[in-house]
Amino acid sequence: MSITVTGDNALPLTVNGSPCSSTAYLNEPCVSVTVCDPGNPSSCQTINDILLDTGDTGLRVFKQVFNPALLGSLTPITATNGDPIADCVQYADGSANWGPVETASVVLANEPAVTVPIQVIDSTFANGQKVCQNPNTTPAVSMFNGSLGMAFWLQDCGQDCADGTNKIQYFSCNGSNCSSEQVSLTDQVQNPVALLPQDNNGVLLVLPSVPSGGALYASGALVLGIDTQSNNSSSGATVYDADQFGEFTTSLTINNKVYTYSSFIDSGSNGLFFPPSGFPLLNCSSPNYSGWYCPSSTQNLLAAATGASGLPNPPNKIAFQIGNFASLLNSPYWVFANIGGDTGSNSGPFDWGLPFFFGRKVYIGFEGQQSPSLGATGPYWAF
Amino acid sequence: MEKSHFTLFVGLCLWATLLATEAPVRATLGESDDSIASDEKALSAVRGAAAVRNGYTVHELQSNSTTIREYVSPSGVVFGIAWNGRGHPDLTPLLGSYAGEYNEALRQTPREPGRRPFSVKTDRVVVEKWGHMRNLKGRAYAPALIPPGVSVDEIK
Numbered sequence: 348m349s350i351t352v353t354g355d356n357a358l359p360l361t362v363n364g365s366p367c368s369s370t371a372y373l374n375e376p377c378v379s380v381t382v383c384d385p386g387n388p389s390s391c392q393t394i395n396d397i398l399l400d401t402g403d404t405g406l407r408v409f410k411q412v413f414n415p416a417l418l419g420s421l422t423p424i425t426a427t428n429g430d431p432i433a434d435c436v437q438y439a440d441g442s443a444n445w446g447p448v449e450t451a452s453v454v455l456a457n458e459p460a461v462t463v464p465i466q467v468i469d470s471t472f473a474n475g476q477k478v479c480q481n482p483n484t485t486p487a488v489s490m491f492n493g494s495l496g497m498a499f500w501l502q503d504c505g506q507d508c509a510d511g512t513n514k515i516q517y518f519s520c521n522g523s524n525c526s527s528e529q530v531s532l533t534d535q536v537q538n539p540v541a542l543l544p545q546d547n548n549g550v551l552l553v554l555p556s557v558p559s560g561g562a563l564y565a566s567g568a569l570v571l572g573i574d575t576q577s578n579n580s581s582s583g584a585t586v587y588d589a590d591q592f593g594e595f596t597t598s599l600t601i602n603n604k605v606y607t608y609s610s611f612i613d614s615g616s617n618g619l620f621f622p623p624s625g626f627p628l629l630n631c632s633s634p635n636y637s638g639w640y641c642p643s644s645t646q647n648l649l650a651a652a653t654g655a656s657g658l659p660n661p662p663n664k665i666a667f668q669i670g671n672f673a674s675l676l677n678s679p680y681w682v683f684a685n686i687g688g689d690t691g692s693n694s695g696p697f698d699w700g701l702p703f704f705f706g707r708k709v710y711i712g713f714e715g716q717q718s719p720s721l722g723a724t725g726p727y728w729a730f
Numbered sequence: 731m732e733k734s735h736f737t738l739f740v741g742l743c744l745w746a747t748l749l750a751t752e753a754p755v756r757a758t759l760g761e762s763d764d765s766i767a768s769d770e771k772a773l774s775a776v777r778g779a780a781a782v783r784n785g786y787t788v789h790e791l792q793s794n795s796t797t798i799r800e801y802v803s804p805s806g807v808v809f810g811i812a813w814n815g816r817g818h819p820d821l822t823p824l825l826g827s828y829a830g831e832y833n834e835a836l837r838q839t840p841r842e843p844g845r846r847p848f849s850v851k852t853d854r855v856v857v858e859k860w861g862h863m864r865n866l867k868g869r870a871y872a873p874a875l876i877p878p879g880v881s882v883d884e885i886k
Binding site: 372374375400402403404435438440441442490503504505507513514515516593611613615617688689690691692698 | 868
């Protein structure tokens with residue numbers, strides 16, 4: 348299953364194909380990035396098996412993956428007293444990324460290199476285990492070499508960390524002692540695409556449809572920019588604007604009853620996660636599949652979506668399927684459009700994870716950036 | 731009472747070290763709602779008004795970049811804790827006497843890739859995490875302590 352997109356602004360994006368590693372987990376979307384010495388643009392390393400995560404912002408790469416010479420050439424971001432800055436990023440599943448923030452030169456597709464702060468993931472850095480719970484330790488355990496966050500937020504933390512109100516994300520480390528630190532927006536881990544001289548107002552993810560029984564892989568592209576080149580036209584898409592939490596509204600109609608949830612779209616989540624909503628979607632009985640849904644037959648479900656502002660009105664319909672997770676895993680396949688599971692609470696939110704992207708062009712509009720053709724200013728999704 | 735003297739003593743010690751470190755929030759599962767009052771003093775956490783609901787009371791504490799809600803039974807025992815914000819709180823102090831079995835169960839739970847909602851259940855406590863960056867959510871509760879007529883869905 349492949350869609351080819353050509354252009355200097357198009358990165359190959361694959362779910363479980365190359366450049367994922369051969370030990371990728373199911374529904375893992377991967378890209379390659381090229382990281383260079385910020386002082387020497389020809390000293391570079393291309394890194395595969397980078398998770399493409401629209402629920403995160405910025406580039407993070409495990410320390411173990413870097414060539415030592417390249418690692419040594421990255422410039423640490425420091426506090427005014429010279430202490431290195433480190434970042435603790437927490438995720439919904441309780442995992443975290445910890446490690447120093449360093450300036451690198453990053454090349455995406457055939458775009459010009461950008462100089463940008465990235466995170467070197469290193470759970471052993473300073474006393475990270477004391478200030479950052481459950482930090483990712485190795486590529487083998489995490490099942491990726493790093494991640495490229497492509498959310499609509501320009502920095503991974505934002506104003507809260509620049510003015511010091513958020514004391515749990517950025518730290519300065521004096522030897523092995525780390526304490527909370529204010530870090531300016533320009534020094535935070537941030538989206539390299541937003542720093543490009545063009546194609547910098549958002550991105551488009553293109554992935555093919557996948558058969559209901561699954562596929563070995565699905566390949567498409569991460570296209571940089573919205574309505575900036577012939578390959579990223581937003582024609583036909585509807586805008587769904589996001590609120591301050593990065594959420595829009597999804598309602599689910601089951602047995603003629605409507606359940607309304609806040610919702611978000613996240614390529615880093617490998618299924619569709621939502622409350623059972625009064626319908627017995629039947630959690631799988633095997634403890635190995637805890638949290639996934641195993642209905643006895645594939646369910647055709649109908650949702651409707653509207654942005655934070657209440658547009659479109661009426662909400663647009665989204666049809667989707669949930670199959671039996673255990674049966675699907677009995678196949679030789681790794682990529683599924685119809686796997687889903689429970690979320691923590693019956694009040695939501697509704698997580699449109701990776702399956703949402705199959706057979707659908709999804710545009711992510713960066714905060715404060717415009718697409719004149721869509722008449723929208725980010726943060727927004729369009730699809 | 732011995733217990734409240736101990737809580738006050740701990741509170742004074744925490745107050746003394748407050749300027750040097752960020753102390754963790756203690757709104758301890760299974761313990762009395764005295765623990766909430768000492769949190770507010772010890773941690774300069776901002777406490778909202780308590781909301782009385784049908785069969786329980788919810789106290790809200792704002793600490794660091796996380797809002798924590800404590801669900802208290804009519805007999806004054808914390809039966810559930812829920813949170814949302816920029817980070818998950820450190821659960822070891824919040825879970826009190828339940829922390830040991832939770833941490834052991836966590837050690838034995840295989841890591842799940844795919845950044846999906848997290849859930850760990852032991853005989854006595856359930857811990858769940860979900861949401862997304864900038865709006866992380868979670869809850870912890872002791873099913874045996876939930877007052878009659880109160881749904882677990884109300885812990886959110």
